[in-house]
Amino acid sequence: MSRIEGVMKALKEQNRKALIPYITAGDPHPDVTVDLMHTLVSAGADIIELGVPFSDPMADGPVIQLACERSLKHGTSLRQVIGMVKEFRKQDDKTPVVLMGYLNPMEAMGYETFAEAAADSGVDGILTVDLPPEEADDVAPLFTSRNLDAIFLLAPTTIDERIRAIAEHSSGYVYYVSFKGVTGAAKINVDEVAAKVAHIHEMTALPVGVGFGIRDAETAAAVGRVSDGVIVGSVLVDTIARNQADTEELKRALTDLLHPMREALDSLAS
Amino acid sequence: MSVKLTEEMLSALPDARGHFGAYGGRFVSETLMDSLMILEKEYLQMKNDPEFQAKFDKDLADYVGRPSPLYFAERLTRETGGAQIWLKREDLNHTGAHKVNNTIGQALLASFLGKKRIIAETGAGQHGVATATVCARLGLECHVFMGAEDVQRQSLNVYRMKLLGAQVHAVQSGTRTLKDAMNDAMRDWVSHVDDTFYIIGTVAGPHPYPLLVRDFQSVIGRETRRQALEKTGKLPDALVACVGGGSNAIGMFYPFLGDENVEMYGVEAGGLGIETGQHAAPLCAGRPGVLHGNRTYLMEDENGQIAGTHSVSAGLDYPGVGPEHAWLKDIGRANYVSVTDNEALDGFRMLTRVEGIMPALETAHAVAYGVKKAAEMDKDQMLVINISGRGDKDIHTIAQLDGIEI
DSSP states (O other), rough: OOOOHHHHHHHTTTTTTTEEEEEEETTOOOHHHHHHOOOOOOOOOOEEEEEESOOOTOOOOHHHHHHHHHHHHHHOOHHHHHHHHHHHTTTTTEEEEEEOOOHHHHHHHHHHHHHHHHHHHHHHHEEETTTOOGGGGHHHHHHHHHOEEEEEEEEEOOOHHHHHHHHHHOOOOOOEEESSOOOTOOOOOHHHHHHHHHHHHOOOOOOOEEEOOSHHHHHHHHHTSSSSSSEEEEHHHHHHHHHHHHHHHHHHHHHHHHHHHHHHHTTTTT | OOOHHHHHHHHHHSOTTTTTTTEEEEEHHHHHHHHHHHHHHHHHHTTHHHHHHHHHHHHHIIOOOOSSSEEEEEHHHHHTTTSEEEEEGGGGGGGGGHHHHHHHHHHHHHTTTTTEEEEEEESHHHHHHHHHHHHHTOOOOOEEEEEEEHHTTTTHHHHHHHHHTTTEEEEEEESSHHHHHHHHHHHHHHHHHHTTTEEOOOOSSTTTHHHHHHHHTHHHHHHHHHHHHHHHHOOOOOOEEEEEHHHHHHHGGGGTTTOOTTTEEEEEETTTTTGTTSSOOOHHHHHHETTTTTEEEEOTTTTBBBOOOOOOOGGGSOOOOHHHHHHHHHHTSEEEEEEHHHHHHHHHOOOOOOSSOOOHHHHHOOOOOOOHHHSSTTOEEEEEEOOOSSSSGGHHHHHHHTTOOO
């Protein structure tokens, strides 16, 4: 059983929902990323999605675009990001880490080299925004053979036939993109999400995490009620942008944001 | 080198998933997959629909002004002292470049799909103008994304688009050029996917765009082939076209791919020189990667981050290239070369002074290489340069380089 599967299973048994924060590795500085990851865990994260910065993040809104720019200013490479996970693992061997990013940095590193290094360093899952399952035939087996979960996206526009096919290619969880848009937009409609997630649940036994548009305890609880977990990105990254100068202050701000979401999600269980 | 491509091989490309050998494909976020698959299905149906084809042909004839002439550049040939140089005059099209061939086709598709809102990316502004033009004609809402740097260096085209009723969005992210305009157009598309049709201007992007842009632009090569036979009784020995994304080049090359004796030269932007790294020549100096929905040759650093590009011409200032070109390079069917900014400027001046034809700075790259190539060829040989666009839009840039304020 993969680390992600284990965490998801335990949460389900406790009737709890997964809280999955996203930050971009190397933002605001490569030296603080591991520290921030531990902070996220202390504040209640079940799984961490660690963004691999890319020069052309086509699916992201301005907040994460700027995070990529800040990170790349320090030359953050995919190898370094994997190194950060290795460092993180020295103190935390429980919290799953998913690398989330775009295909080209992996292609440049070489898929086999990448998969090997990621697995060796304690990475648990790979989510590649611009890699639909149709193009993953050569790549995905390199991940799954090393016990790395391949996590694919589902969208409001995904038709049933594709939902089934994508779920078949996925392991760990599937990531449902809550609205048609880029990260950080405020367009979420909880009723629509509820209907679609229920529909997805009919087609797969995999847990469904919902991302895009979750910005506070209230939206986290609303989405948590109808899914297996919530993914929180832009609001955290925006907090990083506003507290770049002072790491301690930044850690407090991230905790203040994430902890109420944890409480709101856990209050659903009772 | 001669590579024999049979009819059968050519009609099998791209394959069902949009691949040209190792290149092409559909690398986009999930939200766009459904739209791309619907577009592919509809297009493949319409491609064989005589009514659609008749409408497309009629628009090209009556609105664009096709066929464009194949002109024998007698004086340029004499000055060069080599092969006969012929010019395919895409600069004479309505809106002044080849881009309109494709926007006519895609706008027809958009109408058929019932989409009322059109978006487009543009570099030099020619595709933006061509898109704004067809939108004005069809009464469609038009949004054009253009890098903030290009908005400045192509201000004439920005104003033309506004006059045509388009909204021009200056893109401030990244390097503020064509690639960033394409990123923002993709972001807009994903946010308005229900009512919006994205008219991609070059022969890149996710499948089926490289296929449909190639098909719509192939009118260039089909006409050239017929005109060459009519006027000279033979096919050209060499074709030359500039390559940014590569839409005018693929349009010229594609109908000749099966003619193994016709050599092809795609001319990339060498900028300040390939050795300086300040260029936009992924086929000459890049390597395969994935960007903007397709696998192709890219300019990137060792970590897979897309590199900044440089070219005097905004339309060639792009780090990628159409996947079919990547494939043609690998199999050796077409040759890809580069000329520098300065050589292109010389090409611009030469064609202007010797033939009275002012080419776009993009096109000037093809002119510069074409003249060089013709000089190495025999006098009884024939070389065709695709004059993909006219140079009015670049007058400010040229004047600035000459230190003149206008």
